[in-house]
Amino acid sequence: DQQVKQNSPSLSVQEGRISILNCDYTNSMFDYFLWYKKYPAEGPTFLISISSIKDKNEDGRFTVFLNKSAKHLSLHIVPSQPGDSAVYFCAASENDAGNKLTFGGGTRVLVKP
Amino acid sequence: NAGVTQTPKFQVLKTGQSMTLQCAQDMNHEYMSWYRQDPGMGLRLIHYSVGAGITDQGEVPNGYNVSRSTTEDFPLRLLSAAPSQTSVYFCASSHTSGRADEQYFGPGTRLTVT
Numbered sequence: 001d002q003q004v005k006q007n008s009p010s011l012s013v014q015e016g017r018i019s020i021l022n023c024d025y026t027n028s029m030f031d032y033f034l035w036y037k038k039y040p041a042e043g044p045t046f047l048i049s050i051s052s053i054k055d056k057n058e059d060g061r062f063t064v065f066l067n068k069s070a071k072h073l074s075l076h077i078v079p080s081q082p083g084d085s086a087v088y089f090c091a092a093s094e095n096d097a098g099n100k101l102t103f104g105g106g107t108r109v110l111v112k113p
Numbered sequence: 114n115a116g117v118t119q120t121p122k123f124q125v126l127k128t129g130q131s132m133t134l135q136c137a138q139d140m141n142h143e144y145m146s147w148y149r150q151d152p153g154m155g156l157r158l159i160h161y162s163v164g165a166g167i168t169d170q171g172e173v174p175n176g177y178n179v180s181r182s183t184t185e186d187f188p189l190r191l192l193s194a195a196p197s198q199t200s201v202y203f204c205a206s207s208h209t210s211g212r213a214d215e216q217y218f219g220p221g222t223r224l225t226v227t
Binding site: 002004006009041042043044045046089091099100101102103104105106 | 153
């Protein structure tokens, strides 16, 4: 059973509006969460992360929210730009598991001009 | 500084054939790993290594072998390819002491097994 799930396989949003991507996890040992962005024919690139001791982390247009009690995190992109069109993966790791990552299935985002 | 490189970019194999996917990094990273990406499944960890001479299994290791004779290279071997191994394969590297967000991924190898 997948320990990290992204229940929305795709999302379409108008340029300038907010994109909200959701991710749920089941393993309570996860203590570090990441979002990766992936363009076609390229490897994933790190976007933003959050430690379990925080509930929010912001970096420019990107904000990640963590709700530990609900085992849920979300990525907000404001404002969305056409260059944000990509597949976004949620990932999680355990502190004592080093750099091993468990990924969600991904959400394909399309930002329409 | 080329980062993480993978060869080949594309490969088609027949069932039962063997091949090696190459991965190299020039950042002197101790940690290297292999993931496979399948539709709807995200990336799943196959094998990883925390340094030369040390390897360990990830979530989906069956059908794959690895070795780490140098810091720079971490090849992934398929001894007898099966259609279930059709996937996109990504190699990643980082410093062992680094955080999980400091991993760098290669561009991927798209493998089709017929």
